[in-house]
Amino acid sequence: MLPSSIKFLRCVRCGAKLEIDVFLSEKEIIEGILECKKCKLEFPIIKKIPILWDDFTKYLSSRRVLGGKLYTSVHSQKLKSFVKSSLNAKDNDRSSLEVKWSKIYQNSKNSKFYSAIKNNLSSLPSSKLVLEHGCSIGIMTSHLANSHELVFGVDRSFSALEFAKKQFKDNLDYFVADSLNPVFGKMQFDLVLALNVLEIIEPLELLESISKQITKGYFIISDPYDFDRGPNSVKNPVDESLLRANLINLGFKISPSTKKPSFIPWNLKLNARATLKYKVDFVIAQKY
Ligand SMILES: C[S@@+](CC[C@H](N)C(=O)[O-])C[C@H]1O[C@@H](n2cnc3c(N)ncnc32)[C@H](O)[C@@H]1O
Ligand SMILES: [Zn+2]
Numbered sequence: 001m002l003p004s005s006i007k008f009l010r011c012v013r014c015g016a017k018l019e020i021d022v023f024l025s026e027k028e029i030i031e032g033i034l035e036c037k038k039c040k041l042e043f044p045i046i047k048k049i050p051i052l053w054d055d056f057t058k059y060l061s062s063r064r065v066l067g068g069k070l071y072t073s074v075h076s077q078k079l080k081s082f083v084k085s086s087l088n089a090k091d092n093d094r095s096s097l098e099v100k101w102s103k104i105y106q107n108s109k110n111s112k113f114y115s116a117i118k119n120n121l122s123s124l125p126s127s128k129l130v131l132e133h134g135c136s137i138g139i140m141t142s143h144l145a146n147s148h149e150l151v152f153g154v155d156r157s158f159s160a161l162e163f164a165k166k167q168f169k170d171n172l173d174y175f176v177a178d179s180l181n182p183v184f185g186k187m188q189f190d191l192v193l194a195l196n197v198l199e200i201i202e203p204l205e206l207l208e209s210i211s212k213q214i215t216k217g218y219f220i221i222s223d224p225y226d227f228d229r230g231p232n233s234v235k236n237p238v239d240e241s242l243l244r245a246n247l248i249n250l251g252f253k254i255s256p257s258t259k260k261p262s263f264i265p266w267n268l269k270l271n272a273r274a275t276l277k278y279k280v281d282f283v284i285a286q287k288y
Pocket of ligand 1: 178
């Protein structure tokens with residue numbers, strides 16, 4: 001974590017500012033604990049990545065393999081005990097699934113989808129503060145840091161952010177967090193991205209929550225509308241027109257070039273013999 005990021009972070013439970021106890025640092029904070037003095041919640045920083053989850057035990061309960069890895073990898077004793085005390089509960093484990101998907105994104109970063117989005121974003125003005133939700137390994141987040149002042153990426157997958165953090169830029173930082181939680185409090189962003197996340201993060205809630213992060217600025221959204229995910233499906237899926245209608249209701253104007261649905265190819269290489277071929281819709285929305 002960049003030392004300068006602390007001023008942007010808030011307690012996900014009560015919105016208070018966080019205080020930091022640093023155990024290991026170089027140019028970035030490698031290990032430490034962020035604390036909310038008000039509700040006594042603590043958030044660990046491990047391998048330079050803050051985990052801003054309301055309940056760390058719950059986060060690890062569905063990632064016990066990751067929990068074991070974090071426990072052996074941390075150096076400071078205080079953080080070791082913190083991870084250990086959170087390693088009790090047990091749910092279905094997501095660790096290997098998250099490792100698998102971060103590898104799929106690494107193998108798919110040359111998909112034409114990303115160059116098409118980069119191309120579309122090149123016409124936007126340079127922003128002071130940018131946020132990408134569900135940024136995964138940071139393909140777009142890192143690109144945006146080349147032309148915008150300060151860029152943040154949020155994802156619930158520690159494995160994905162571990163890969164993203166391999167590339168250091170002094171205006172780029174990543175946080176493990178749930179996009180529906182107010183990790184940045186009432187902070188306003190000039191540009192927010194949510195690419196291909198509507199199947200996983202409840203769409204209407206996400207749109208509403210992102211709308212609160214933009215008073216004046218751009219919202220870039222893409223999606224393949226692949227909502228049929230059995231018991232894991234979101235409650236309220238959207239389609240091309242519902243997405244646009246919801247954005248308009250929230251006070252956004254849709255850019256003329258994206259009023260009509262598009263079908264941008266997004267190929268995900270699952271393994272040497274299988275590729276998932278999506279055609280995704282793309283919207284540039286703006287509040288002036
Ligand atoms: C389908 S991937 C899209 C990745 C990237 N945006 C792209 O288009 O290449 C969805 C990402 O959202 C993340 N994610 C899922 N639910 C989340 C949540 N509630 N909060 C934050 N990130 C979440 C996943 O870990 C995953 O990296
Ligand atoms: Zn708090």
